[in-house]
Amino acid sequence: DIVLTQSPAILSVSPGERATLSCRASQSVPSSFLAWYQQKPGQAPRLIIQGASYRATGIPDRFSGSGSGTDFTLTISRLEPEDFAVYYCQQFGRSRSITFGQGTRLEIK
Amino acid sequence: QVHLVQSGAEVQKPGASVKVSCKASGYTFTDYYMHWVRQAPGQGLEWMGWININSGGTNYAQKFQGRVTMTGDTSINTAYLDLSGLGSDDTAFYYCARGDVYGDLDDFWGQGTLVTVSS
Numbered sequence: 001d002i003v004l005t006q007s008p009a010i011l012s013v014s015p016g017e018r019a020t021l022s023c024r025a026s027q028s029v030p031s032s033f034l035a036w037y038q039q040k041p042g043q044a045p046r047l048i049i050q051g052a053s054y055r056a057t058g059i060p061d062r063f064s065g066s067g068s069g070t071d072f073t074l075t076i077s078r079l080e081p082e083d084f085a086v087y088y089c090q091q092f093g094r095s096r097s098i099t100f101g102q103g104t105r106l107e108i109k
Numbered sequence: 110q111v112h113l114v115q116s117g118a119e120v121q122k123p124g125a126s127v128k129v130s131c132k133a134s135g136y137t138f139t140d141y142y143m144h145w146v147r148q149a150p151g152q153g154l155e156w157m158g159w160i161n162i163n164s165g166g167t168n169y170a171q172k173f174q175g176r177v178t179m180t181g182d183t184s185i186n187t188a189y190l191d192l193s194g195l196g197s198d199d200t201a202f203y204y205c206a207r208g209d210v211y212g213d214l215d216d217f218w219g220q221g222t223l224v225t226v227s228s
Contacts, residue, residue, distance in 0.1 A: 001171075033213060035213075035214065037154075039154075044204055044206075044218035044219065044220060044221055045146075045154065045204075045218060046216075046218075047214075047215075047216040050216075056216055057216070088153065088154055090154075090214065092211075092212070092213040092214070095168075096159075096168055096212050097156070097168060097170060098144070098156040098159075098213075098214060099156065100153060100154040100155070100156065101153075102153045103153045103154075
């Protein structure tokens with residue numbers, strides 16, 4: 001199975017600044033099958049980015065995704081208070097199974 | 110609009126089984142997959158498997174094979190997760206999440222069901 005490694009584990013950023021989150025795969029992942037989720041305490045995960053770079057419905061344009069192969073990035077420009085949460089990358093593999101990264105906690109600096 | 114409503118919290122003893130339900134509405138139930146994902150307190154997301162609601166075909170994560178069963182009742186638009194041989198490390202929130210037509214995760218999740226395993 002493909003292993004997704006996210007870095008950093010914890011990211012401290014001030015509101016209004018930019019946050020850059022990384023997701024590295026142990027094998028190449030088709031961009032079509034790489035997604036990012038946001039999860040806030042007590043809530044189910046929410047899809048932010050699908051297909052590596054396409055914002056999900058209703059997601060503001062300060063969220064952007066990029067990357068290919070084994071290296072993917074989620075960038076949040078101009079952080080708003082509601083953006084502080086845990087972010088997970090996720091891939092859908094050839095065996096039609098799913099793996100998640102271990103998560104990056106984005107906290108207020 | 111799409112809604113996934115899960116059954117309520119459960120407390121089970123070690124070695125017991127638990128069955129969690131997920132009632133779907135707002136879409137054609139048989140056109141999509143259903144995934145189950147769990148999250149232990151303070152931990153990350155762990156995928157358990159999916160069921161193709163139309164065919165009944167399943168794909169379970171290797172970790173859970175042998176003690177997990179995913180089913181769907183198309184007459185009442187409800188998916189089920191059965192997990193047997195519970196241990197304390199099975200204490201977690203269990204989420205159902207719709208899969209798209211290819212089997213990948215979609216953007217619709219249930220509210221989660223807390224299963225606590227305790228003697």
